Amino acid sequence: MLLIQNGRVLDPYTNTDEKRDVLIGDDGVIARVEPNIDPPAGCETYDAAGLTISPGFVDGHVHFRDPGQTAKEDVLTGAAAAAAGGYATVICMANTVPTCDTPEVIRYVTEKAAGCPVEVLQAGAVTKGLKGQELTDFSALKAAGAPCLTDDGVNLTSAGLCRAAMEQAAARDILLSFHEEEPSLVPSPGVNFGAAAAEKFGVPGARASAETAMIARDIALALDTGARVLFQHVSAAQSAALIRAGKALGAKIYAEVTPHHLALTEDDVLTHGTYARMNPPLRREADRQALIDALADGTIDMIATDHAPHTAEEKARAFANAPSGITGLETAFSVCNTVLVQTGRLTPMQLIEKMSKNPAEIYGLTGRAVQAGNFARLVLLDWQSETVYRSYRSKGVNTPFTGVPLTGAPRAIVTGARVTAR
């Protein structure tokens, strides 16, 4: 048994924001959520004074590089990073080596993660080998446990194939998750087209219209087919406007945004170089402001990290030759609290909604409220302390937030009656 004492339950499912103790049974199920519970005999206690107790975060977009690229990350180090970041559940993308386009690869990942305090789910690919030519066996991947299908990393360039994928997905009630960047509009990836950093590093950059053009097309196809479609890591103001319009038209569409697109702009690439190189790239301040507005008004549903570890050697290459992507699981809450809550753009409850409740609901994860009868998957959060990140559980250190003063941090996750401290 575990009794979490002196904390404040902050739970968007029940709209609770009250000082409460939480008693969890030996079976890991929450037994009571009440003020001032006396610890039963032999019960372990955790003093959560000054902390909130919330549904653990859900990240619909991480890269654990396993199988195939475990010098960058593996399932176990990725899960440890997720636990340190306050995550209850993460969803791994399918661009592994080999590609996660069969039930066998999905089972390899989920079985390897079975003992982790974090629930690790594995997405399946939309097309075999992410080649954009032949659809995978959607039913088999869903049956193996894939919570969504995605070719993340590359765009589904053929409109006809994309429409066929949506028809199949709609018939099987499968969520499709799309990385939207039309390759012919991306002269070079990783930095915004025309940014000062593009000039500094001698590359042309990626146009925002590469993203907005694909989002516009896929809203039309989602309306046409009735498919549920998620737009990954939205980066541009016009994309948010199109998604707002698409939702108004009745499309079953969702959107995610990363902490770094909410916190940084193309100007930060001048300072951080390859540690601020990602696809889609950081855009302008007006884009960043539009993304925050869209998150606040519900146009963008949720925050996802796109945690993308690479080796230090790869990121030490010249900008043009370095891989895109940055890590994010461990710093996400501190960055979002600093940029969104401490500035008054979101309330703490809204941030929990966008990091926990909304992604859980979109991916069909149930029983997440801090409520008697649910298996405990909780996060204990400090919203006030100054936090500076200098080392990580992830194998990847490719983040621009190292050494940056941030506010607040996850202190622990609770999985059943087990506490995993950061």
Ligand SMILES: [Zn+2]
């Ligand atoms: Zn992507």
